[in-house]
Amino acid sequence: MIMPNEQKAPLVHLANAIGTMSEVSSRVGQYVLANPEKVVHQTVAELAEYTHSGQASVLRLCRQLGFKGFSEFKLALMAELAASERSTATDSDNEADRYGALLKRLTQSMQKTAYALHAEQLLAIAVHMVKARRISVFGSGISGLVSQLVSYRLMRLGLPAQAFQDPVLAHEVMTDVDKHCVALGISESGVTLDTVEFLKRARTAGAKTIAITGRVNSPVAQAADLVLLAVPIEPLTIGGDISPAISKIYLVELLAMAIADLSHAGRQRNERSKTP
Known part of the structure; x- marks a missing residue:
C-alpha cells in the first residue's frame, strides 16, 4: 500500500x-x-x-x-x-525549456504505457501473430502512419502483415479472413468509426482482434479481444501533432521483441529435435 x-x-x-x-x-x-x-x-x-x-x-x-x-x-x-x-x-518560458518539456511529456507517456502493460497479454498477442495466416493492420490519420510502421516491422520479422488506411479496402479484405487471421486496429481516441467497424467485421469473420489505443474503455477497445494501452501524451496535443505516435511505436517494439523471442525459441526447439 x-x-x-x-x-x-x-x-x-x-x-x-x-x-x-x-x-x-x-x-x-x-x-x-x-x-x-x-x-x-x-x-x-x-x-x-x-x-x-x-x-x-x-x-x-x-x-x-x-x-x-x-x-x-x-x-x-x-x-x-x-x-x-x-x-x-x-x-515553456524559453526555447530550451520548451524542448525539455516536450521530452518530459514523451518520456512520461512511454513510462506510463510500460507501467500499464501486462506482459501476459503482450505474449498472447505475439503468439497469435506468429501463428496467423494473415495479419491485417488498420488505422487512419496519424494512426494510419503507425499502421504502416507496424506492418513493416512485422514483415521484417517474417510475418504476413499488411497495412490499410483506406476503410473501403480494409473492409473488403475482411471478407477473406477466418479464425487463422489477426486484425489489428490502431486509434488514439478509441472512437474512430472506421477502426471500430474494421474490428467488428474481423471478429464476425472469426479473426482474433487486437487494438492499440489511448482509451481503454472505448468502442475500439470493446471491439477487440486483446488491447494494448498507449497512454496519451499529457496535456492533450493539438491537431496535426505526431507525438501521440511515440507510445504506440514503443508498444510495437515491445511486441516485436516478444515475437522475436518466440521465433528464436521455436528455432532452438527445431534444432534440438533434429539432433540425433
Missing part, C-alpha cells in the same frame, strides 16, 4: 502499481491513467459505469493506493494535474 506521504502523485503511483492489480482494479486504473482530467469531475458511480465495474471496485482501488476514499483520491489527482500544468508552463 502507498504510504500517506507518497500520495502527492497518484497517477505515478497508479502507473507503478497497476501491473500487480486484479483484472477489475487494473481496468479502472487504466481508465484513470488515460482520462485523469475526466475522473476529477466524475462521481464514484460514473467512474464505475465508465469502467464496467462496481462502486466497491473503485473504492477498493483508492484504498490500494493509500487513500481513505474517492474524494481524497480526487483531491490528490487534481493537485497532481495542477502541478503538471504549472510545470509545463514554467518549462
